[in-house]
């Protein structure tokens with residue numbers, strides 16, 4: 218999950234008051250037709266438990282040996298070997314250090330893809346765990362080590378059930394997510410030409426309580442844009458600053474007293490994503506402090522913008538123009554443009570609703586939390602896969618206040634409750650099994 222232009226230096230979070238997750242499987246034994254189904258998912262849970270310690274070990278190994286985008290050499294080797302040992306058809310030549318594994322089931326059917334990203338961050342925070350990074354200045358501070366452990370776990374559980382699988386599972390281990398390069402490059406290099414999945418799924422760890430899965434149809438994040446304004450270099454420093462303030466207030470849209478830029482509120486039961494009155498819906502905000510630079514005769518004003526509503530994106534540049542003209546700088550204005558324009562994660566509505574229902578049916582209604590907001594600052598190049606294949610991207614909670622763990626991605630004290638690896642493997646192995654069983 219790529220994060221832009223925002224560094225959390227002090228992070229206070231109210232995870233403890235959020236809803237406690239439940240893990241139990243709902244029993245169907247009263248309905249004889251569903252006994253077989255119950256057995257399937259009970260064995261998924263059992264098999265997940267059997268490999269859990271092995272997954273923790275591999276996650277910690279990834280954590281100790283993080284590699285930056287474009288350098289996932291060791292990581293690739295480990296993943297490829299793991300998938301080969303499971304008997305999957307492995308390809309390491311699609312793009313960069315990406316790895317794919319094809320698991321063909323005993324019966325014909327659909328193809329479902331699962332994606333895990335692989336790269337770490339250029340961080341040097343004090344990581345308070347026994348399995349600290351051995352690569353100076355590089356850390357798994359976004360949790361992609363967890364994503365890989367979950368992906369490998371799903372591959373192992375489903376490989377054990379190969380004979381009963383109706384179709385094919387396509388595992389995609391994607392490099393270079395943080396730079397927003399890997400997904401697009403894998404697609405351009407033929408990721409879907411030989412094997413075209415019918416559906417694609419993936420997850421990102423988040424600051425929600427451990428054991429919770431959160432999802433919503435359509436946009437999971439706000440649209441991020443970087444805007445660049447060029448003016449004749451005729452304004453004083455003070456005038457330039459005053460102009461950025463004017464643009465900022467002219468553009469902002471948020472309900473009274475809500476502060477959607479306070480990312481730590483995303484897990485607050487009253488204001489966070491899980492509340493239908495969340496502060497993280499219907500907003501536009503931008504960096505309060507623009508980057509102000511001058512070069513020769515040109516003054517550059519730059520800032521990031523976060524907008525939840527795709528239909529309002531077209532209004533942003535004309536509004537900025539108006540704010541500049543209203544401030545009396547019509548003659549100084551040279552150009553306004555977006556310098557960064559990535560697609561955003563958009564969950565297929567039908568598949569999202571089906572996935573939530575499926576998981577709730579198997580693991581109880583508390584396992585999936587509805588998401589009512591759109592997270593600012595973050596985005597994921599999983600969006601490129603969704604442009605080709607209908608898919609769903611989930612958040613997997615990893616915070617646990619009792620253990621003093623806050624899983625806020627990219628923050629200096631990012632940690633993760635490894636129990637959630639179990640949740641991820643069992644839930645998404647079950648989901649893939651169910652999706653393959655549906656015509």
Ligand SMILES: [Zn+2]
Pocket residue numbers: 218219359360361421626
């Ligand atoms: Zn990430």
